[in-house]
Amino acid sequence: MIDVISIYKTFYVPHEVKALVDVSNKIEAGEVVVVIGPSGSGKSTFLRCLNRLETAERGQILVDGVDIFDPKTNINTVRAEMGMVFQSFNLYPHLTVQGNVTLAQKLVRKRPKKEREEKTRMLLEKVGISAKAKAWPSNLSGGQQQRVAIARALAMDPKIMLFDEPTSALDPEMIGEVLEVMKTLAKEGMTMVCVTHEMGFAREVADRVIFMDEGMIVEEGTPEKFYKNPDHDRTKLFLKQIL
Amino acid sequence: MNPGRQKIYSAGLFCKVRHMEQNVSNIKRLSNPIAYVLSVCGFLVLLFMVIGAVYYATVAVDYHWRWFKVPKYFMYKSTITLYAEGYGEIDTIVDNRDKKDITVTTDAGTRTYTVPKDSFDWIEGDMVSPGDIVASYEGGWKPGILAKGLWVTLKISFLATIFGIILGIIGGVARVSDTPVLKWSAITYVEIIRGSPLLVQIMIFYFVLGTTMNKILLMNGIPKLDPQWYGVMALSIFTGAYVVEIVRAGIEAIHPGQVEAARSSGMTYFQCMFHIILPQALKTILPPLAGQFINLIKDSSLLGLISIRELTKATREGITTSLQTFELWILCAILYLLMTFTLSMCVQYLERRTATK
Ligand SMILES: Nc1ncnc2c1ncn2[C@@H]1O[C@H](COP(=O)(O)OP(=O)(O)O)[C@@H](O)[C@H]1O
Numbered sequence A: 001m002i003d004v005i006s007i008y009k010t011f012y013v014p015h016e017v018k019a020l021v022d023v024s025n026k027i028e029a030g031e032v033v034v035v036i037g038p039s040g041s042g043k044s045t046f047l048r049c050l051n052r053l054e055t056a057e058r059g060q061i062l063v064d065g066v067d068i069f070d071p072k073t074n075i076n077t078v079r080a081e082m083g084m085v086f087q088s089f090n091l092y093p094h095l096t097v098q099g100n101v102t103l104a105q106k107l108v109r110k111r112p113k114k115e116r117e118e119k120t121r122m123l124l125e126k127v128g129i130s131a132k133a134k135a136w137p138s139n140l141s142g143g144q145q146q147r148v149a150i151a152r153a154l155a156m157d158p159k160i161m162l163f164d165e166p167t168s169a170l171d172p173e174m175i176g177e178v179l180e181v182m183k184t185l186a187k188e189g190m191t192m193v194c195v196t197h198e199m200g201f202a203r204e205v206a207d208r209v210i211f212m213d214e215g216m217i218v219e220e221g222t223p224e225k226f227y228k229n230p231d232h233d234r235t236k237l238f239l240k241q242i243l
Numbered sequence B: 001m002n003p004g005r006q007k008i009y010s011a012g013l014f015c016k017v018r019h020m021e022q023n024v025s026n027i028k029r030l031s032n033p034i035a036y037v038l039s040v041c042g043f044l045v046l047l048f049m050v051i052g053a054v055y056y057a058t059v060a061v062d063y064h065w066r067w068f069k070v071p072k073y074f075m076y077k078s079t080i081t082l083y084a085e086g087y088g089e090i091d092t093i094v095d096n097r098d099k100k101d102i103t104v105t106t107d108a109g110t111r112t113y114t115v116p117k118d119s120f121d122w123i124e125g126d127m128v129s130p131g132d133i134v135a136s137y138e139g140g141w142k143p144g145i146l147a148k149g150l151w152v153t154l155k156i157s158f159l160a161t162i163f164g165i166i167l168g169i170i171g172g173v174a175r176v177s178d179t180p181v182l183k184w185s186a187i188t189y190v191e192i193i194r195g196s197p198l199l200v201q202i203m204i205f206y207f208v209l210g211t212t213m214n215k216i217l218l219m220n221g222i223p224k225l226d227p228q229w230y231g232v233m234a235l236s237i238f239t240g241a242y243v244v245e246i247v248r249a250g251i252e253a254i255h256p257g258q259v260e261a262a263r264s265s266g267m268t269y270f271q272c273m274f275h276i277i278l279p280q281a282l283k284t285i286l287p288p289l290a291g292q293f294i295n296l297i298k299d300s301s302l303l304g305l306i307s308i309r310e311l312t313k314a315t316r317e318g319i320t321t322s323l324q325t326f327e328l329w330i331l332c333a334i335l336y337l338l339m340t341f342t343l344s345m346c347v348q349y350l351e352r353r354t355a356t357k
């Protein structure tokens, strides 16, 4: 479904950083992939390349066979098929919860009013936040905001969901509610790429765990093998630090 | 920074600000109500002393204040006087409902005037000579020169505000874009306009652009444009340049995560701009924008120099006929104050409304 072929990304400002070095990977439809690694190892950059929020300077990414870095590709149609959830929620503060979930349905999917309202209602129910449909994002807890953000991404009926540390800005008691929603999604067969250090989540639903360090994929494997018996010293060291 | 930390940090900052506010208002608040009343009285006394001193000084130089003459510069009852056009006589005087028709035959021809009953004292057969008053009566209320000037100022300021906002938003969006043709055009526009005096720009618009354009229009058989339009153009383009910078600052203050969220859901750049960024930027844009439009109202006073009869020029003309120099200039200033004050009230209301979200 997503084919990442040897991508490189370097940032030059404020100083030169090799964020991605020769990263290749293949993500199949229905697969749940968890990406872990120390801070600054390029996890976010990798994820953001998948929907071209960053452009790789070398290499190719094919999404359903479409080269997303090709200037002829209409990136907006590709992005509409990929939902993204951010660490800092990024809800639109000038719109209500409902407005947040509805807006892109109207602008991008051009759904009729009735249909998008029905979709919004259904999704808010799914993430357990129907009661707050008319509330402003600033009046919600972090966990509630993140669940709205997930509903907002799902409203486009994406084929792939990208999560960038969705729980790391949350107070501990709210992490569970967000992970529950993510697990439900995974079990429904959604293709997911999640940057997260939540081992419980990875063990329960991930098909594959990728460990990144210094812009490279150091190791990958099934959660079983990865957490119990990693091959590389760097992986072992990192796991020891986060456990 | 880790967002968790940032949250704590901003919460701390918030407490600090609240704390400071409290301190400031504690210093401000006079604990004793009598002291407060006395202080208010002190202000009023000071105000009246200044006004009194000015008034006394003007009386000392023999200025005669005649405020009662001022209202006619706003509204006056016109008098209509009809004159005979040559030698001749009054032919007939007949009733025409509650009025009368006077027919006058002179060597210049026969004419019939319909006038009120009491506006003449001729009888049929009277002789008239040129210049004789056939009838004289009160017409309707007419706007005075200051009212007309005020209207012109309001009209020009309103139009320039609308065009200034349109220019400013287009320019501001161009200013933050990555496309060189847009970005550099916006920068050039802003730098040129902000780098030269408004007065000079008005002159260029009227005498250079205006002359050229009117000639071109005439060559194509189109009547030339009223100077007011060149005034509106000059002011819109001047204000627009400042609005570009205000809009740019407003856009840049929006958290980049907002753009990422919008773009990652497949919105185009312009959808993101008009549905996500600009609505949020409005809050930061509004206060400086109000200041800009208050300046615009005041700057419109320069347009008198290109023979647009706005409030300031109207005041000057009023003074040349009445010699009520002091009254009219003071009145002129008060009228500007009323306009700017109303505008700033409206904006404060809007600010409160956007802030509640
Ligand atoms: N927009 C950017 N500009 C400059 N440097 C960046 C930018 N984004 C990321 N980086 C750098 O790239 C490296 C990888 O960052 P990132 O992908 O965010 O890591 P992670 O998500 O694993 O913490 C870091 O060193 C970071 O400083």
Ligand SMILES: [Mg+2]
Binding pocket: A043, A044, A045, A164, A165
């Ligand atoms: Mg990251």
